[in-house]
Amino acid sequence: MEKIEVMHSTVDFYKEIKDSLTIYQFDTSMCGPPEPMVNAMIGLQLLDKNSQLIMINHQSPSGLFPKIEQDFNFIEERTKEGKVKITFTLKNSSPKSTNFLENSCNG
Template identity: 50%
Template sequence: MELLPPDAEKIEVPGATVDFYTYTKDGITYYQFDTSRCGPPEPMVNAMSGLKLLDGPDKKLVMINHKKPMGLLDKIGEKYEIETENLEDGRVKLTFGYKEGVSASADLSDTACHG
């Protein structure tokens, strides 16, 4: 997987269907996965599994996808800080951050893709 720092370690994430990696940068723990070669509902399923790891502002989730996952963003967009970056190869990198007092109320059990 590209875009990972050399110190990234593979981790097990319950419910995930792709590999997840973790690394620390500037005191923030990042969890990263790539669903750019997956079709629905895998991006949604893996994002929901990964978002369960975010329990404070010192953790972020990085998703690499083939396009902006509108169904996912419609579902949880208000509950997380989300940065979007268009990569040179056409893929999209989304970085999800914990919103104090809001993220804990996100419903991460509904992984159906309605988009």
């Protein structure tokens, strides 16, 4: 994976292309709020129908899911290290209802 520049992110983002799928990835497992939410909202803006975003975090970002569920699919799984890996994909050709500026966890 190659490191890429993503405006306003607070962690490193990486990009890889496998076949015709572009995979973006970032790790906020060592970050506290609001960094996971902020970086997830930034990363989700990179997605199109031929890409996915992988977020590695220390816990499930449950405050994020209601904010994005109309526009994005997400699958959550535990890594062998005990972290949470969430894979996001776009439901339609472009987000229609997600407010990317709403990036606080309210918790």
